[in-house]
Amino acid sequence: METSNRNRIITLDEFILKQQKEYTSSTGELTNLLRDIGVAAKIINREVNKAGLVNILGVAGAENESGDTVQKLDIYANDKLIECLGNSGECAAIASEELENFVALPPVAKKKPKYVVVFDPLDGSSNIDVNVSVGTIFSIYRRISDPAGPITIDDFLQPGTSLVAAGYVLYGTSTILVYTTGHGVNGFTLDPSIGEFCISHRDIKIPEDGAYYAVNQGYYLKFDLEMRRYIDHCSDMNFGLRYIGSMVSDIHRIMIQGGIFLYPHTRKYPKGKLRLLYECNPMAMIVEQAGGIAITCNLERILDLPVNDLHQRATISIGSPKMVSEMKAFVEKYSAVKS
Ligand code: AHG
Ligand code: MN
Ligand code: MN
DSSP states (O other), rough: OOOOOOOOOHHHHHHHHHHHHHSSOSSHHHHHHHHHHHHHHHHHHHHHHTTTTTOOOOOEEEEEESSSSEEHHHHHHHHEEEEEEEEOOEEEEEETTTTOEEEEOOTTTOOOOOOOEEEEETTTTGGGGGGGGGEEEEEEOOOOOOTTTTOGGGGGOOOGGEEEEEEEEESSSSSEEEEEESSSSSEEEEETTTEEEEEOSSSSOSSSSSSSEOOGGGGGGOOOOOHHHHHHHHHHHOOOOOOOOOHHHHHHHHHHHEEEEEOOSSSSOOOOEEEEEIIIIIHHHHHHHHHOOOOOOTOBBGSSSOSTTOEEEEOEEEEEEHHHHHHHHHHHHHHHHHH
């Protein structure tokens, strides 16, 4: 009798291995790297889940490079990612939202690693103390400096179009890891009973249009006229406003249900608040791979932006193609009115 394997569990490790063989003359390096990130995600997940039980909640008493208050779990997640990325020896160096400079990792067994990894270890960390979803964002670039020499800043200051892979982990009602290596986007939900990420969302396609918008409406009066007009339009259309304060959570909802996420510039953040390297580029790659659009509020494609600084900020408008295109039309119309 033939047995159907339609319901067979496919773990993240198995999927990565298969996909790498399918699309690349895989040497296993990227596979190892993604596996290291998967392990870090499980450890961070464990800590996030028990955050209410141990003395790890709250502010660590410092500000990070971008001037935000650092939460204890930010530091924990940052350290775990660095530790796990040191496991396979495939990561030459890392840069993190929580660190001023990039850090070269010690070599493992004479390996000459080809990749560098950048991450926002905990996104939406102000949500931790109130038991609301947080995330991790990561991205992988191919090292461009001479492998015989030291890692240089240029290995990190690469545009989003050079990304090899990007992904996020959402620690929500369940924990999901979503990633792309440029061949579509797949999602894996953590099954706590077996401790494995298992495929749950194959080839995610963002809905063409949506009826939700995500923006910090509290800053409405600080936005430019064109952005205010677009937000008025969303309200006129009776679109639902959803804003979690964690970009990962807001964009994950949009990936599944459709919608638009906006973080325009304000007086406090004249260049936008979100970081190009750690937040905007990886989320832009994922959303574009799912069929969406990611542009700045000045209408430049996020992935094409030159990266000049590890902690550079950008404005962002990202999500369902129809909604982002409509936002673009408002900006074109109302900036013309101003000039
Ligand atoms: P982080 O916790 O990594 O600093 O990121 C928080 C970011 C982003 O995830 C979120 O969308 C945004 O900041 C919220 O900012 P506001 O509170 O200004 O709306
Ligand atoms: Mn963040
Ligand atoms: Mn963060």
